[in-house]
Amino acid sequence: MIEAVGLRKVYGSKVAVEDLSFTVRPGIVTGFLGPNGSGKSTTMRMVVGLDRPTAGQVLVDGEPFAQATAPLSTLGALLDAKAVHTGRSAFRHLQAMAATAGIPRSRVDEVVDLVGLREVARKRAGGFSLGMGQRLGIASALLGDPSTVMFDEPVNGLDPDGILWIRHLMKDLAREGRAVFVSSHLMSEMALTAEHLVVIGRGRLIADETVQSFIDRVHPRGVTVRSPQVQELQDVVRGAGGTLTPTGDGGFEVVGLTAEVIGDAALRAGVALHELTTVRASLEEAFMELTAGSLEYQAHSTGPGAAPSARTSTQLPRAEEEVAR
Secondary structure (H helix, E strand, O other): OEEEEEEEEEEOOEEEEEEEEEEEOOOOEEEEEOOOOOOHHHHHHHHOOOOOOOEEEEEEOOEOHHHOOOHHHHEEEEOOOOOOOOOOEHHHHHHHHHHHHOOOHHHHHHHHHHOOOHHHOOOEHHHOOHHHHHHHHHHHHHOOOOOEEEEEOOOOOOOHHHHHHHHHHHHHHHHOOOEEEEEOOOHHHHHHHOOEEEEEEOOEEEEEEEHHHHHHOOOOOEEEEEOOOHHHHHHHHHHOOOEEEEOOOOOEEEEOOOHHHHHHHHHHHOOOOOEEEEEOOOHHHHHHHHOHHHOOOOEEOOOOOOOOEEOOOOOOOHHHHHHHO
């Protein structure tokens, strides 16, 4: 379990994280979302002790991760898949990690098979593709059979089969009772994988709730309705106080009425319905709407053919580069 309490991180004059508190609980996949520059990477680095909080604290299983007696068994993290000795084979890389933590060699074989690297395990990691590197990073994170796992953009470079595999892997890890914390910009994957969301913007908490409740905060766009009795349907909807807009395929989008109200009114009027569907916001739409005021970087067009310009400068002092991740 990960517990962040009042986290604050300042780089020079730049506040990367401000008064951030949240809990990543066992048994579920918690998605970590935020626009570029929101402080996600800084927060994850503070979890593993790579960055020290300016204020507040973050605990893993009740203590700072730096104090864990068996760190690889406490928290497995994938923050940078390229953080490997490029001259070593995948197997040697994992074996070296296992040796320093007292983990038996049999566990190395287990994770190599788990991530699907058996055929290339004896090849130099420096020659791996991005997707193979991601699999090696995931193997490293799982080497100690940790109670908590934390992945930053785990599907980076994976093909569709690999994305499906990591999706099922994260769900399986949660079902085993582990706390799973995953950051990703792929909203479609988060919608399919995560049960809970922690959303931040400009270093501050925006949401800490279930995926469904986050989406429900964005009002439904309307109700799609279709009927062979077009005129009668329009009369029913307007009589009930709704407005209709043709969808171009023979149906209508109704605003101002719920699907239940439309269905009941149509039944009373004897109007047959061939479709009655509530159109809700997707996770991506909800994210874009609810984080619109928290964008650190946003492109602007100044006219036809103009190149986009940034709202804020991307030229940061070296100590602040992490903020922009």
